[in-house]
Amino acid sequence: xxxxxxxxxxxxxxxxxxxxxxxxxxxxxxxxxxxxxxxxxxxxxxxxxxxxxxxxxxxxxxxxxxxxxxxxxxxxxxxxxxxxxxxxxxxxxxxxxxxxxxxxxxxxxxxxxxxxxxxxxxxxxxxxxxxxxxxxxxxxxxxxxxxxxxxxxxxxxxxxxxxxxxxxxxxxxxxxxxxxxxxxxxxxxxxxxxxxxxxxxxxxxxxxxxxxxxxxxxxxxxxxxxxxxxxxxxxxxxxxxxxxxxxxxxxxxxxxxxxxxxxxxxxxxxxxxxxxxxxxxxxxxxxxxxxxxxxxxxxxxxxxxxxxxxxxxxxxxxxxxxxxxxxxxxxxxxxxxxxxxxxxxxxxxxxxxxxxxxxxxxxxxxxxxxxxxxxxxxxxxxxxxxxxxxxxxxxxxxxxxxxxxxxxxxxxxxxxxxxxxxxxx
Amino acid sequence: xxxxxxxxxxxxxxxxxxxxxxxxxxxxxxxxxxxxxxxxxxxxxxxxxxxxxxxxxxxxxxxxxxxxxxxxxxxxxxxxxxxxxxxxxxxxxxxxxxxxxxxxxxxxxxxxxxxxxxxxxxxxxxxxxxxxxxxxxxxxxxxxxxxxxxxxxxxxxxxxxxxxxxxxxxxxxxxxxxxxxxxxxxxxxxxxxxxxxxxxxxxxxxxxxxxxxxxxxxxxxxxxxxxxxxxxxxxxxxxxxxxxxxxxxxxxxxx
Numbered sequence: 001x002x003x004x005x006x007x008x009x010x011x012x013x014x015x016x017x018x019x020x021x022x023x024x025x026x027x028x029x030x031x032x033x034x035x036x037x038x039x040x041x042x043x044x045x046x047x048x049x050x051x052x053x054x055x056x057x058x059x060x061x062x063x064x065x066x067x068x069x070x071x072x073x074x075x076x077x078x079x080x081x082x083x084x085x086x087x088x089x090x091x092x093x094x095x096x097x098x099x100x101x102x103x104x105x106x107x108x109x110x111x112x113x114x115x116x117x118x119x120x121x122x123x124x125x126x127x128x129x130x131x132x133x134x135x136x137x138x139x140x141x142x143x144x145x146x147x148x149x150x151x152x153x154x155x156x157x158x159x160x161x162x163x164x165x166x167x168x169x170x171x172x173x174x175x176x177x178x179x180x181x182x183x184x185x186x187x188x189x190x191x192x193x194x195x196x197x198x199x200x201x202x203x204x205x206x207x208x209x210x211x212x213x214x215x216x217x218x219x220x221x222x223x224x225x226x227x228x229x230x231x232x233x234x235x236x237x238x239x240x241x242x243x244x245x246x247x248x249x250x251x252x253x254x255x256x257x258x259x260x261x262x263x264x265x266x267x268x269x270x271x272x273x274x275x276x277x278x279x280x281x282x283x284x285x286x287x288x289x290x291x292x293x294x295x296x297x298x299x300x301x302x303x304x305x306x307x308x309x310x311x312x313x314x315x316x317x318x319x320x321x322x323x324x325x326x327x328x329x330x331x332x333x334x335x336x337x338x339x340x341x342x343x344x345x346x347x348x349x350x351x352x353x354x355x356x357x358x359x360x361x362x363x364x365x366x367x368x369x370x371x372x373x374x375x376x377x378x379x380x381x382x383x384x385x386x387x388x389x390x391x392x393x394x395x396x397x398x399x400x401x402x403x404x405x406x407x408x409x410x411x412x413x414x415x416x417x418x419x420x421x422x423x424x425x
Numbered sequence: 426x427x428x429x430x431x432x433x434x435x436x437x438x439x440x441x442x443x444x445x446x447x448x449x450x451x452x453x454x455x456x457x458x459x460x461x462x463x464x465x466x467x468x469x470x471x472x473x474x475x476x477x478x479x480x481x482x483x484x485x486x487x488x489x490x491x492x493x494x495x496x497x498x499x500x501x502x503x504x505x506x507x508x509x510x511x512x513x514x515x516x517x518x519x520x521x522x523x524x525x526x527x528x529x530x531x532x533x534x535x536x537x538x539x540x541x542x543x544x545x546x547x548x549x550x551x552x553x554x555x556x557x558x559x560x561x562x563x564x565x566x567x568x569x570x571x572x573x574x575x576x577x578x579x580x581x582x583x584x585x586x587x588x589x590x591x592x593x594x595x596x597x598x599x600x601x602x603x604x605x606x607x608x609x610x611x612x613x614x615x616x617x618x619x620x621x622x623x624x625x626x627x628x629x630x631x632x633x634x635x636x637x638x639x640x641x642x643x644x645x646x647x648x649x650x651x652x653x654x655x656x657x658x659x660x661x662x663x664x665x666x667x668x669x670x671x672x673x674x675x676x677x678x679x680x
Contacts, residue, residue, distance in 0.1 A: 011639050015646050023650045043590045052555045053665070055676055057652040060661025067651060105640045106647075108567060108592060109559045111675075144591070266655050281655055360529035371532045 018102070020092040024072040024083050025118055028175065028231060029263045033064040033113035033148040035226035036170040044144025045107060048170055048226075051148075052113055065116040065150060066106050070094055070131055074120030078188035080177065080236050082268045083120045093122075099135050100143065107147050114148030114170070115139070125156035133161055136168035148226075153203065155195040162202055163223075166210075171226040171258070174199055179244045183237035187273060197255075203228055204255045227258035234289060235282035236265035236274055242312035245292055249303040252296065262289040288314040295320060298352060299345055318403060322348040325385055326399040332385045333394040337366050349381030380409055426452045426467040431510075432474055433457040435502060438510060439479035441472045442517055455510035482517075489520045494528040500546045501539055503576045512538055549573055550580045556666075557585075558675045559594060560641075561634040566593045571673060572600040581605075586612050641675050648676035 034051030053062035071093035072083040082089070094102075103115045117135055121128050132151050139145040151169040153162060165172060174196050178184040181193040203224070210223040230251060232244060244262070251257040264286035267277045292314060295301035299321070306320050307313075315323045325332065325348050334343055336358060345355035354377050361367060361375065368390035373379050384402045387394055397405075427450050431437035438455070445453045450470060458471070486495055498516075501509050516535045520527055530536045552573075559567035567589070578598055582605055585594065589607065595615070597604035603616045671677040 011642075015643060018643055018646050019650045022647050026651045026653055040587055040590050045589070045591050047588055052551070054555050055648060055674065056662050056665040057648065058659060058662045059653045059656035060658040060665065061653075061656070062665070063648065063651060066647065102643065105636070106644060108589070109561070109640065109644070109675075110557050110569070110589075111644050264656075266653060283656070357529075357531050361531040364527070364530040365532045367532060374534075374537055375531055 014098060014102075017092045017094055017098070018068070020090050021069045021072060021094060022067065024120075025067045025069045025116075027082065027263060027266060027268075028067065028116070028118060029061070029261045030116070030150070030173065030229055030231060030259065031062050031064045031067065032171075032226075032229070032259060033150075035258055036148060037225055038146050038148070038170060040146045042144050042146070044146055045104070046114070046145055046147035048114060048146065048148040054111055054113065064113045065148065066103055066112045066114070067116040068094070068099070068102075068118075070099065070117060070119040070128075070135070071122055072120045073122045075123075076121055076188065076190045078177070078191065079269060079271045079273055080187050080233055080265065084269075087269070096131060096134050096138065100138050103139060103147075104143055104145065107145070112147075114150070116150040118152035119154070121154060125154045126158055126161060129154040129157035129161045129165070133165050133168065136165065140168045150226075153199045155191070155199055157199070159202060162199055163206060166203060166206060166223040167221060169224050171229060172203055172224050173229045173231070175231040176247075177231065177233050178237060179232045179234075179239040179247050180237075183239065187237065200228060200230070200255050200257075207256075227256070229257055229259040229261065231261040231263055234262050234264050234286055240307075240312035241285070241289060241292070241314045242307040242309065244289060245296075245303050245307050248293060249296065260293060262286050262293070284316050285314070288316065288320060292320045295324075300342060301346075317407060319348075321346070322381070322403075322406070326403060329399060333387045334385060336372070336386050336388050337362050347382055347385050349378035349383075349385075381406055426454055428467065428469045429453045429455045429472060430458045430469065431455065431472040433460070434474060435499065436476055436479040437472060437474040438502060438513070439482040440475045441510070442482050442514060443475075443478040444470070444472055445514070447478075453511075453514065455514055457510075485521065486517065489523075489526070490528060491526065494526075497528075497539060497543045500543050500580070503579060504542050504546055505576055506542060509542070546575055546577065546580070549575050550577045552670065553577055553581050554584050556670050556674060557596060558673060561637050562632045563634055565634070566595060568595040568597065569673070570597045570599050573598065576601060578603070578605055582612055645676050 031053075032051060033048065036048040038048040040047040051064060053064050055063040057063060069083070071091070072089070073091050073093060074081075074083045074085055077085040099115070099117065103112075106112045107114065115135075117132055119128050119132060132154070136149050136151055139149065148171075149169045150171040150173065151165050153165060153172045153174050155174060162172075176184075176193070176196050178187060184191060184193050207223055207227065210220065213220045214222065232247065234244065248260040251260050264282045265275060266281050267275050267279050270277060292306045295306060296303060301324070305324055314320050318326075325346070331343075334347055336344070341355055341359050344350060344358055345352050347355075350358070354375060357375050358367065358372070358377075361371065366389040368388050369379060369383070370390070372382065372388065383391070384394070384397060384405070429441050429445060429450065431441040441455050444450070445455075448470065452467075454467075486498070498513055501513055512535050516539055519533065519535065527533065527536065531540065553571060557569045557571060559569045561567050576598075578596065578601075581596070585596065585605070586607060591609070593608055595604055595606045603614055605612050606615045666674070666677070
């Protein structure tokens with residue numbers, strides 16, 4: 001065979017593999033490449049620090065990492081997963097070298113921040129994990145690659161492999177997929193929730209121990225500097241937001257995860273245990289859960305301030321911070337010129353950066369509405385909750401009235417979804 | 426009002442600041458030489474860039490401002506915004522006369538303006554770090570062309586130097602006709618006019634590494650198949666990747 005033809009078919013094969021194995025990986029929503037601090041100290045290739053989104057897909061999601069499966073062959077049959085054993089789809093598998101070459105060549109062209117490698121389970125957990133680790137090891141040692149590497153930890157893999165994975169990767173993750181063990185049992189009968197929590201706990205312990213070690217021996221290698229994350233599929237099963245957010249709370253508090261991702265279920269199966277194909281993706285709910293997650297991680301909200309057994313679902317019409325404020329009107333109005341920073345960031349329409357700016361600027365002069373507008377605060381929203389130098393009194397409104405005012409003046413990006421006439425996708 | 430002309434360099438600007446104080450120029454209107462027609466009314470003062478004078482201003486400012494705030498002056502001067510010199514001059518005046526640091530007084534219009542321009546510069550810098558696409562030539566050079574809204578090459582230099590330490594690269598600003606070149610040791614500014622070569626797509630192709638087309642097409646494949654059609658949201662897509670950047674993005678090019 002002439003070599004040019006040979007090369008041609010080879011590039012077609014790799015292109016087909018890439019199509020299949022990125023298509024299968026895309027339902028994992030994590031794309032973060034931040035939180036690490038890997039430097040390019042060996043004059044090699046790349047570094048990992050703040051995370052950059054190099055492109056955005058037409059669905060508006062960031063492309064930061066080359067996100068692929070090593071293979072979509074899988075011995076499991078999880079109903080929600082596109083790669084489930086019983087699904088009649090094309091299967092493919094990359095070689096270790098192919099993944100290494102793709103990563104290096106994409107990175108050199110500034111397409112990506114690094115690699116997010118996951119896999120279907122072939123043969124068994126250790127066999128699969130071994131290959132994932134091998135890719136990372138080759139990149140780090142043979143190619144002096146210092147870009148970001150996110151590896152999936154395969155439940156059931158040995159502790160030694162986990163430890164080795166942590167040595168080369170910036171981030172590790174296991175997806176719990178279903179918010180409760182009942183849902184998992186229903187949809188993924190071969191999987192066991194404890195098998196998923198076990199590696200998370202193991203890694204958590206190893207990372208904590210590593211931090212202690214590093215205090216004593218500065219030269220000790222850093223394990224997974226960007227920590228762990230996980231993902232829950234939303235809307236495939238009947239859990240409430242209360243159950244989901246308490247689960248996140250558990251992950252943040254007890255296993256010290258850096259991120260929990262919420263993936264609105266995209267119907268991929270006619271299985272009658274799941275929403276039918278064509279059911280809209282629960283975008284609004286997913287968005288509200290992320291907002292709630294942000295309130296917990298950055299705004300110092302306790303989970304029980306966001307959801308309660310009396311109100312286990314987040315309000316779809318308004319964001320959870322506004323909801324909280326309306327339930328707690330007794331705390332308002334807040335005086336912009338004197339209130340504590342922690343309270344200012346709880347005002348609807350004011351984010352963390354604006355709160356910081358307000359606290360800086362008020363040292364110089366008393367702030368009025370026009371200052372707030374210039375600083376970039378959503379005054380239309382905030383005005384129901386604050387007093388300023390030029391608006392020292394606030395009219396008394398009922399929570400429902402404020403909600404009406406805000407809903408009427410803003411055009412929510414979700415507005416069409418609230419109208420009785422459903423938009424067809 | 427008196428027009429104060431300087432040579433558009435940083436030292437020139439700081440010399441201008443020095444001379445406005447030195448000659449007690451009232452109501453100065455600082456402009457770059459040759460940039461815009463000078464006012465017919467009022468006098469005119471031409472600044473001759475003087476490192477010693479500039480350094481005295483810089484030293485004084487370093488006493489009054491934090492390192493971040495000082496770096497922001499540099500960023501504003503790279504923004505090429507009309508009238509930036511006058512805002513900066515008023516800001517410097519305000520900083521010099523104040524007893525305490527004024528750099529976070531966002532109720533002051535000039536402080537706020539500077540902060541907003543710095544944010545825009547930061548955004549453009551970040552976009553360049555994200556949207557630059559290198560192409561590999563036969564002799565192993567990775568080159569990219571850009572036309573940023575502001576003069577951000579000086580701001581992205583370190584990022585690319587740190588990151589791509591083991592490959593030769595060139596980033597060329599077609600709007601300002603200069604580039605940054607890294608030769609595996611250090612980065613230098615280059616001003617050769619590449620425009621003619623770069624516009625000739627056919628001859629560029631012959632310069633490319635034999636695998637360049639393959640990786641461009643694999644990247645396009647990846648970009649397409651990682652999209653979830655059921656979640657399509659073009660408004661968000663365009664908000665994050667404004668159309669004016671598409672001409673440099675391999676994945677947005679037709680074919």
